[in-house]
Amino acid sequence: xxxxxxxxxxxxxxxxxxxxxxxxxxxxxxxxxxxxxxxxxxxxxxxxxxxxxxxxxxxxxxxxxxxxxxxxxxxxxxxxxxxxxxxxxxxxxxxxxxxxxxxxxxxxxxxxxxxxxxxxxxxxxxxxxxxxxxxxxxxxxxxxxxxxxxxxxxxxxxxxxxxxxxxxxxxxxxxxxxxxxxxxxxxxxxxxxxxxxxxxxxx
Numbered sequence: 072x073x074x075x076x077x078x079x080x081x082x083x084x085x086x087x088x089x090x091x092x093x094x095x096x097x098x099x100x101x102x103x104x105x106x107x108x109x110x111x112x113x114x115x116x117x118x119x120x121x122x123x124x125x126x127x128x129x130x131x132x133x134x135x136x137x138x139x140x141x142x143x144x145x146x147x148x149x150x151x152x153x154x155x156x157x158x159x160x161x162x163x164x165x166x167x168x169x170x171x172x173x174x175x176x177x178x179x180x181x182x183x184x185x186x187x188x189x190x191x192x193x194x195x196x197x198x199x200x201x202x203x204x205x206x207x208x209x210x211x212x213x214x215x216x217x218x219x220x221x222x223x224x225x226x227x228x229x230x231x232x233x234x235x236x237x238x239x240x241x242x243x244x245x246x247x248x249x250x251x252x253x254x255x256x257x258x259x260x261x262x263x264x265x266x267x268x269x270x271x272x273x274x
Contacts, residue, residue, distance in 0.1 A: 076109040085231030093261030108136035116188035116197035122171035122206035174219040204238040
């Protein structure tokens with residue numbers, strides 16, 4: 072089981088994918104990183120797919136929560152190459168894709184890291200954050216993002232991982248939100264003036 076931490080006094084089954092949804096500035100990314108850090112403290116693998124901030128910034132933020140240096144923590148950075156900040160190469164901790172549009176590349180890098188964590192390192196529990204779906208939806212149509220997510224959530228399910236996907240609820244129309252929600256086992260909603268709440272789908 073995966074504990075979600077102090078804010079959400081809940082455990083979820085391996086293979087669960089959760090959508091973290093809420094208005095801007097309600098701490099969605101922060102909550103996702105908190106849930107990730109909760110796992111790092113107990114030696115879960117942690118994978119952060121970032122389509123908004125470079126890996127350095129994400130790791131700096133993550134480092135405020137937990138000392139991750141000796142732990143299995145990987146970042147798939149979909150931003151830095153697109154910004155053209157010179158030559159960047161994959162290393163043990165960070166993998167780069169060309170841009171957030173390169174969903175095939177993102178999927179391949181995720182599969183590589185999951186294989187390394189799950190099969191080669193024998194990590195039974197792995198937590199994966201994707202921040203943010205709203206960026207993907209800015210660059211690609213709903214059908215493309217839906218297909219990508221269908222495969223991505225399926226991969227997480229197949230290795231018994233925990234998937235956390237952040238979306239800005241106010242950036243998308245109801246049709247988009249309803250379509251995306253179908254792929255998830257539950258939704259964590261963040262609020263401006265209240266603690267986040269979680270609603271799990273009835274299986």
